[in-house]
Amino acid sequence: MKVPSPVAFYPPLKSPRHPTPSGDRTMARLLMAALERAGARPELMSELRTFEPAGDPRRQAELREAGLREAERIVAQVGARPPAERPRAWFTYHVYYKAPDWIGPAVAGALGIPYLVAEGSRAGKRAGGPWAIGHEGAEAALDRADAILVLTGADREALERHRPAGQRLVDLPPFLDTAPWTPRVGPRPAGPARLVTVAMMRHGDKLASYRLLAAALGGSARDWTLDVIGDGEARPEVEAAFAGFGTRVRFLGRRDDRSALAAELRRADLFVWPAVNEAYGLALLEAQACGVPVLAGAFGGVADVVRDGHTGLLVRPGDAGAFTRALDSLLADPDRLAALSRRAAAFVHGERGLGSAAARLAGALEGVREAACA
Template sequence: MVRNAPVAFYAPMKPPDHPQPSGDRTMARNLLAALAAAGFAPQIAARLRSHDKTGDQDAQGAMRDAALREAGQLVARWTATPAPDRPRLWFTYHLYDRAPDWIGPAVAAALDIPYVVAEASLAPSRASGPWRMGHAATVAALRQARTVFVLNENDRPCLLEAAELAEADMAGKCRALPPFLTRLPAQPRLAPGPQAGPGAVRLLAVAMLRRGDKLASFHVLADSLTRIASQNWRLTIVGDGPARDDVAALFAQFGKRVILAGLASQEELDGVYAAHDLLVWPAINEAFGMALLEAQANGCPVLAGDAGGVSGVVRNHETGWLVAGRPQTTLAGRFAARLDDLLGQPELLRPAGAAGAAFVRQQRSLTSAAAILRDTLAPLLAERDAP
């Protein structure tokens, strides 16, 4: 029986209940909601972070030891728990060689329950580098997993190569689970058209203001806008973070044409998306981009760099437009050229916004994700329960 079957949930990259905004945490929370909607009873089993950015093998060893101790404690606790209240399945979200899962495989093996993964990525080059410990752990986890849900289709080739699994074995394990939203606006309020001055197009960027790939995307965006400064546009940037001053400096040249609006709640964001004509985001090394889905749900089309899994959440020339993300050194020129075309044809934006709202409702909703989880996981439980 699926109904209310306990599921242990773990996100070794970032705990899903941490208050700091993050696309990764949003996706983890969405998965918890989808598991519940599918009829399971998910619970956060552990909050230990195994993420190591620097390749410090001593730190990795300490995290592994702490994780195995926690796994032992969980096994002891659940072994003493009445059978109906024990987890019947372990579900790990987002593991890779820099954030391996040492807890789930150990607990699942000890309790003899299925081990399942959503969003795994591996770089074969790290098999012998400073992250080789995490790489080996992730390969072992993938081999143990009964199912691997793929959120980013670009991950499949590396999973196959790094895990050293036969193509048929990996194909049998992998199941597509496209990124989705758990809440949709009651009614998408399609932007009525340019309003910020005569013919001005209202652009929007929504992202955390932090260094690394996010700041690199802001650099590209600022460079792109410099190339089309003569066009009539306005830009609102929603988000905050430690790189706020860097972002402010990048866009200072545009004066009042660019507004740094700070953070906004999810409810406020619905109105922000609906009040703008086009979301613009270069998406450097973006896994898929939850803001891209949120914008479309609210009738705001998207112009984005085609990186990672972005093509899985934006339908090119239908719900938005994608620009080749490589080579990164020339991305600003390509991004500016496409944006220049769209600013010259603002009549294209509203139909794309309507198509995006329909796309998210029909194919990227909580209901669709819950159906995939239920159809995939219920047989695993039934198989285990069979006499």
Template sequence: MARLLMKALDRAGFPPALASEIRTLDKAGDAEVQQRIKEQSLEAASRLITHSRRLAADQRPCLWFTYHVYYKAPDWIGPAVADALHIPYVIAEGSRAAKRAQGPWALNHQGAEAALDRADVILVMTAHDRAALETARPSHQALIDLPPFLDVQEWPEAAPLPRDDFEPRLLTVAMMRDGDKLASYRLLAAALNNVRLQPWTLDIVGDGEARGKVISLFAPFGPRVRFHGQVENKAHLRALYEQADLFVWPAVNEAYGMVLLEAQRFGCPVVAGAYGGVASVVEHETTGLLTDPGDTAAFADALRTLLFDEDRRKRLALSARRFVAEERGLDHAALRLRAALTPLLAKVEA
């Protein structure tokens, strides 16, 4: 998504320059690591400020843009630079988590909240994030919707994969990691066991340290489940999307899931768990079916419904392709960015 945002900014007429490669992410909740990252970030901010002030006025940054600010990955640099240079500060995909104010991520939480409070504009990617952002929104701040999107042109054409069966083909594309990903695989295996008497096959694209556990989960299904490993070739992945009849993923604790958009882009309707922002990328009963988070029986029922109804699958497929093409492409995102940022830049120029 960060790369897509840079593309969209460029297309909107605001060519971005990458200002820092410091990673503020702390997955473990280590206070010492967080303090060290804060110090490194503030030192980087100081260097950027000094450098920018030495530039001619027309070469200085006119806006600071940060992607994905939350309690595990605060932005210590952007607010400092924006304040020193008197330029607007914008965050795309910010989220608040009040329950993290205490505990192992307390310092990161403090930094994230300060950045979110400072932002002139937060580009909101999901309705799930918006609720908390609205509650804590400072009076000077605008919240503007920028739903997740794709560059539909970056996927090369793909030759159709041969099919010699008439069973519905299911597809999953996900890394094989312990934690939420493995929990999703477990839920999917359990749901498929509930529809084992129906005809279907499943293709799984993905790899990771939990591969052995995932293979064990699906071993009872034998040759009905095919493992493709990690597929780097976009043409081949596109072919897998295009040949699939349903994309299936329980999406345990997913922020939203780019693969869900990718599947719809190629006419593959989705069955997913309605965690987090998933409902912001899948339109329930229009481009797929969403089920209550963690509900194995409901997920199996949604699968069963669509496995039996080919006509409905085809209607969902058409709607899914149209949804991404018309509402979630790079041009659409660029227009939203232009509308959001142009007023901020006009204030700077004034």
């Protein structure tokens, strides 16, 4: 029996142990699970969060220094272990200008091990602005990476354009542990179309999406109800946006338990989310795995998790009228909605499970090891 190979794991944006749920926390956990299935033994090496959202150069400099000190600590700690217990590779999840990796490149260099990044984003326009320090750290980490696992086509374009010689770009489409997310069994209950959305209630892009959804629903001529699953500091503003719909809209709060969330999703006919500036949206995959097709705005990497016309519909970003028209066309055609439902479940369970992700990760790890030995 092959002994799992130790791999250092680090998420500078949000630890898998962070108390607040989010897509980043979920993906960090999923990556660790997929690494295990790929034959690795991931170890969370640090929970230093380098996220700096305000554009504060002083805070970014403090985080850089903290990261370098943390790297020194880890090198000393790992160096004291028996050789068989030392990591064979360093794996960082999600590097961009607001959450650079100051630790991984330093540790990987000191230990002489490959350095991999999953979900790395380049943003050249941040080079001279308030996030200049964070941008510098993110670019240095991405330049240093032996391999970058690319989650979306939106990220790939810039990564290809600035790829250093010898760096491997490996496609790793967003994925799920599909076990909890099973489709509904049995006929659809009678009554109005059941819409659902799942998102945190934060100011900024999330609130903009909620307001856009309310505007789109306000123009609909169809009979529907909407269940909103999520919570957060912007809840008063979200509730105000939907106040005119009365009892047609229910606010269910957070559903941290995956089984409870899956049960709510299975009751729905259509998942609706404008997805303003969404990176990709794991909730869209979860809905499809439950056999719920998606209507979303075509922002960012949303097209990498929803197959337009096959598992759902994507509309022009930020266009409430286009969203309304797409919604009404779907609700007027139950047969089309049912076909999208079947294909959505087949897509996620067939192509976006842990097994598919583990195979890609195993290939990436083997590739960088072979390159290191060449």
